[in-house]
Amino acid sequence: xxxxxxxxxxxxxxxxxxxxxxxxxxxxxxxxxxxxxxxxxxxxxxxxxxxxxxxxxxxxxxxxxxxxxxxxxxxxxxxxxxxxxxxxxxxxxxxxxxxxxxxxxxxxxxxxxxxxxxxxxxxxxxxxxxxxxxxxxxxxxxxxxxxxxxxxxxxxxxxxxxxxxxxxxxxxxxxxxxxxxxxxxxxxxxxxxxxxxxxxxxxxxxxxxxxxxxxxxxxxxxxxxxxxxxxxxxxxxxxxxxxxxxxxxxxxxxxxxxxxxxxxxxxxxxxxxxxxxxxxxxxxxxxxxxxxxxxxxxxxxxxxxxxxxxxxxxxxxxxxxxxxxxxxxxxxxxxxxxxxxxxxxxxxxxxxxxxxxxxxxxxxxxxxxxxxxxxxxxxxxxxxxxxxxxxxxxxxxxxxxxxxxxxxxxxxxxxxx
Amino acid sequence: xxxxxxxxxxxxxxxxxxxxxxxxxxxxxxxxxxxxxxxxxxxxxxxxxxxxxxxxxxxxxxxxxxxxxxxxxxxxxxxxxxxxxxxxxxxxxxxxxxxxxxxxxxxxxxxxxxxxxxxxxxxxxxxxxxxxxxxxxxxxxxxxxxxxxxxxxxxxxxxxxxxxxxxxxxxxxxxxxxxxxxxxxxxxxxxxxxxxxxxxxxxxxxxxxxxxxxxxxxxxxxxxxxxxxxxxxxxxxxxxxxxxxxxxxxxxxxxxxxxxxxxxxxxxxxxxxxxxxxxxxxxxxxxxxxxxxxxxxxxxxxxxxxxxxxxxxxxxxxxxxxxxxxxxxxxxxxxxxxxxxxxxxxxxxxxxxxxxxxxxxxxxxxxxxxxxxxxxxxxxxxxxxxxxxxxxxxxxxxxx
Numbered sequence: 001x002x003x004x005x006x007x008x009x010x011x012x013x014x015x016x017x018x019x020x021x022x023x024x025x026x027x028x029x030x031x032x033x034x035x036x037x038x039x040x041x042x043x044x045x046x047x048x049x050x051x052x053x054x055x056x057x058x059x060x061x062x063x064x065x066x067x068x069x070x071x072x073x074x075x076x077x078x079x080x081x082x083x084x085x086x087x088x089x090x091x092x093x094x095x096x097x098x099x100x101x102x103x104x105x106x107x108x109x110x111x112x113x114x115x116x117x118x119x120x121x122x123x124x125x126x127x128x129x130x131x132x133x134x135x136x137x138x139x140x141x142x143x144x145x146x147x148x149x150x151x152x153x154x155x156x157x158x159x160x161x162x163x164x165x166x167x168x169x170x171x172x173x174x175x176x177x178x179x180x181x182x183x184x185x186x187x188x189x190x191x192x193x194x195x196x197x198x199x200x201x202x203x204x205x206x207x208x209x210x211x212x213x214x215x216x217x218x219x220x221x222x223x224x225x226x227x228x229x230x231x232x233x234x235x236x237x238x239x240x241x242x243x244x245x246x247x248x249x250x251x252x253x254x255x256x257x258x259x260x261x262x263x264x265x266x267x268x269x270x271x272x273x274x275x276x277x278x279x280x281x282x283x284x285x286x287x288x289x290x291x292x293x294x295x296x297x298x299x300x301x302x303x304x305x306x307x308x309x310x311x312x313x314x315x316x317x318x319x320x321x322x323x324x325x326x327x328x329x330x331x332x333x334x335x336x337x338x339x340x341x342x343x344x345x346x347x348x349x350x351x352x353x354x355x356x357x358x359x360x361x362x363x364x365x366x367x368x369x370x371x372x373x374x375x376x377x378x379x380x381x382x383x384x385x386x387x388x389x390x391x392x393x394x395x396x397x398x399x400x401x402x403x404x405x406x407x408x409x410x411x412x413x414x415x416x417x
Numbered sequence: 418x419x420x421x422x423x424x425x426x427x428x429x430x431x432x433x434x435x436x437x438x439x440x441x442x443x444x445x446x447x448x449x450x451x452x453x454x455x456x457x458x459x460x461x462x463x464x465x466x467x468x469x470x471x472x473x474x475x476x477x478x479x480x481x482x483x484x485x486x487x488x489x490x491x492x493x494x495x496x497x498x499x500x501x502x503x504x505x506x507x508x509x510x511x512x513x514x515x516x517x518x519x520x521x522x523x524x525x526x527x528x529x530x531x532x533x534x535x536x537x538x539x540x541x542x543x544x545x546x547x548x549x550x551x552x553x554x555x556x557x558x559x560x561x562x563x564x565x566x567x568x569x570x571x572x573x574x575x576x577x578x579x580x581x582x583x584x585x586x587x588x589x590x591x592x593x594x595x596x597x598x599x600x601x602x603x604x605x606x607x608x609x610x611x612x613x614x615x616x617x618x619x620x621x622x623x624x625x626x627x628x629x630x631x632x633x634x635x636x637x638x639x640x641x642x643x644x645x646x647x648x649x650x651x652x653x654x655x656x657x658x659x660x661x662x663x664x665x666x667x668x669x670x671x672x673x674x675x676x677x678x679x680x681x682x683x684x685x686x687x688x689x690x691x692x693x694x695x696x697x698x699x700x701x702x703x704x705x706x707x708x709x710x711x712x713x714x715x716x717x718x719x720x721x722x723x724x725x726x727x728x729x730x731x732x733x734x735x736x737x738x739x740x741x742x743x744x745x746x747x748x749x750x751x752x753x754x755x756x757x758x759x760x761x762x763x764x765x766x767x768x769x770x771x772x773x774x775x776x777x778x779x780x781x782x783x784x785x786x787x788x789x790x791x792x793x794x795x796x797x798x799x800x801x802x803x804x805x806x807x808x809x810x811x812x813x814x815x816x817x
Contacts, residue, residue: 018717022710029703104675106659174673175666206480206673299446299704302439303711309435310718367692 077216
């Protein structure tokens with residue numbers, strides 16, 4: 001049954017090639033744009049290198065001091081994280097690093113812009129970097145403020161002119177020479193809590209790690225033993241924060257410290273939105289994005305509906321015959337929906353291919369440093385879901401219209417729409 | 418004739434409902450993107466008010482150096498930088514440097530009491546900044562040594578700030594109030610748009626920034642360091658940059674220095690602002706092409722269905738021109754229905770004034786979108802109308 005429907009669908013598609021082209025153009029481009037956006041989303045907050053175990057990770061990246069009518073928000077300071085996050089009992093590991101900054105290395109008379117990050121040794125255990133050569137720096141090196149660095153492949157190429165065999169050589173950053181101990185694959189700049197070109201021990205930074213202020217320029221990454229432990233960690237951290245004294249800053253009497261341990265998605269949104277409510281505006285953002293995506297699909301869907309209605313009128317005599325031989329409205333609606341889904345899935349496949357090409361172009365354009373956007377299982381699934389939604393959205397009304405055709409008039413080839 | 422067409426379409430309103438909705442949506446999309454483009458283009462065309470070509474921004478982060486020692490070290494740094502041959506002028510500036518994306522806002526008013534105040538960008542700048550940024554002075558003067566002895570702190574206004582506060586008169590010599598402080602206006606400069614080429618114009622005020630100021634050192638701990646703008650000799654490049662970097666770190670041990678040409682920052686900022694706009698325009702182009710193709714297909718199909726009707730009209734003596742005129746006319750009437758609804762939606766924006774954009778921008782966008790939609794539908798209808806005109810009455814009527 002299904003097979004014969006598909007055969008009919010295929011024949012119908014071949015019969016009016018221009019209509020098929022219009023439909024496929026609309027579907028595939030719409031899905032391509034949605035897929036590109038989804039892939040970018042997935043490569044920003046999904047389980048990718050170095051946050052492969054993203055379901056076990058929590059991030060603490062913003063700290064707000066609030067009082068009625070005024071507030072100050074920034075990254076938390078090293079000392080705050082050391083005092084209130086490091087001793088937490090529920091996480092397996094806690095890593096503290098700087099929020100990232102940029103620096104310049106001079107090679108002769110050329111300048112090389114580098115993004116730097118100072119981290120502790122746990123950073124390399126909490127996250128999963130792909131080491132090409134060498135190793136991360138360890139705890140004793142961090143404690144002794146040894147001048148060692150891990151660099152990525154691009155930096156190695158730009159600085160040494162080669163992407164291999166640079167261990168033991170020196171990079172000079174801010175007038176200080178660091179020995180390269182490890183070489184990792186490039187991390188996309190969209191990974192804002194782990195990305196850098198050069199990683200160095202936090203004890204070698206100019207950051208004043210003894211400054212007792214709460215506001216500073218660090219972040220903490222927490223690794224849970226199991227994904228199920230996440231709520232327990234958040235609860236423990238909330239308790240600790242509630243017990244922390246509220247500091248004074250510039251003579252302002254703050255009433256509350258707002259800082260949360262949260263998922264990569266929430267932390268990323270918070271980094272952008274700078275909100276310091278418990279939700280960080282994720283709910284609102286999701287609402288807006290879903291609404292915009294639907295709105296964006298609406299126009300091509302309407303277009304498809306229009307074309308589908310025209311197509312059905314074209315086939316009115318076929319429908320008349322089927323009705324005259326006793327096909328129910330339900331059967332006809334079913335058949336048409338399947339035909340339409342077939343069309344949109346075909347469009348989805350095309351869209352997927354175009355999205356892959358588009359992402360490849362984006363990677364090559366260097367718009368965002370070191371991106372390796374691509375199609376993975378989740379994006380493929382997204383394409384499938386979007387195609388089905390699109391197919392149903394654009395198929396229901398024409399199918400309903402089709403089932404309403406009167407057999408007699410339809411046989412005559414007339415239309416009553 | 419036109420009335421007749423309206424009646425025809427109105428009678429088939431159920432069948433045309435989807436087309437009208439599609440045109441309505443297409444119009445709204447074009448209007449939104451058009452408003453955005455017109456708005457940005459307007460901003461892009463208004464002058465920045467300063468020259469950024471040979472200017473570098475120097476960021477200095479004193480790191481863990483105690484606050485008390487910072488100003489002394491900075492003074493040495495500045496003297497050393499001034500002695501480098503490639504450096505022409507340099508001056509201090511607050512963290513909201515041009516094209517940086519940082520901003521600092523405040524309210525100023527003519528009276529001590531609250532009320533009648535306007536929101537402005539506030540910049541702190543050193544005495545040589547007028548030379549560094551090539552600022553032209555419209556009235557009065559820039560900050561100089563005379564301000565050391567002044568009883569009230571000096572302040573400069575931008576042209577639009579003066580017009581808002583002192584309409585039809587000169588602001589020089591007047592007093593303005595900000596956060597309870599009293600300032601004396603010493604000069605007026607043309608509109609200053611350091612927020613960037615595409616940012617909306619905003620009035621600006623300038624405060625004097627000098628090392629004698631007690632708040633100066635404190636500032637560095639809040640905004641992670643000091644900032645200087647340096648005008649360099651034309652043609653200066655990485656060699657000078659490296660020299661400045663080593664000179665500064667030689668004096669300030671453990672200081673972190675960042676040197677960026679303003680032109681580079683401007684390019685980075687433009688890229689950041691333009692990327693989403695370009696993506697949006699591309700999506701919009703795709704949507705419009707999609708709508709056009711769909712419209713074309715539907716019209717083509719309609720012509721096929723109405724062969725007998727058209728054949729009959731031809732048989733009754735209608736000319737080919739009259740037939741194609743009818744097809745194009747009909748689709749333009751459908752478009753008009755969609756556009757009237759769309760204009761109804763679009764008119765809400767200037768009426769409610771939700772986004773604080775001037776009415777002119779919306780009107781231009783409306784005119785553009787309306788023209789584009791009419792042109793698009795007319796082009797889409799052209800080929801089907803030729804097809805309809807080519808129908809031979811004898812063939813069409815025999816099919817019946």
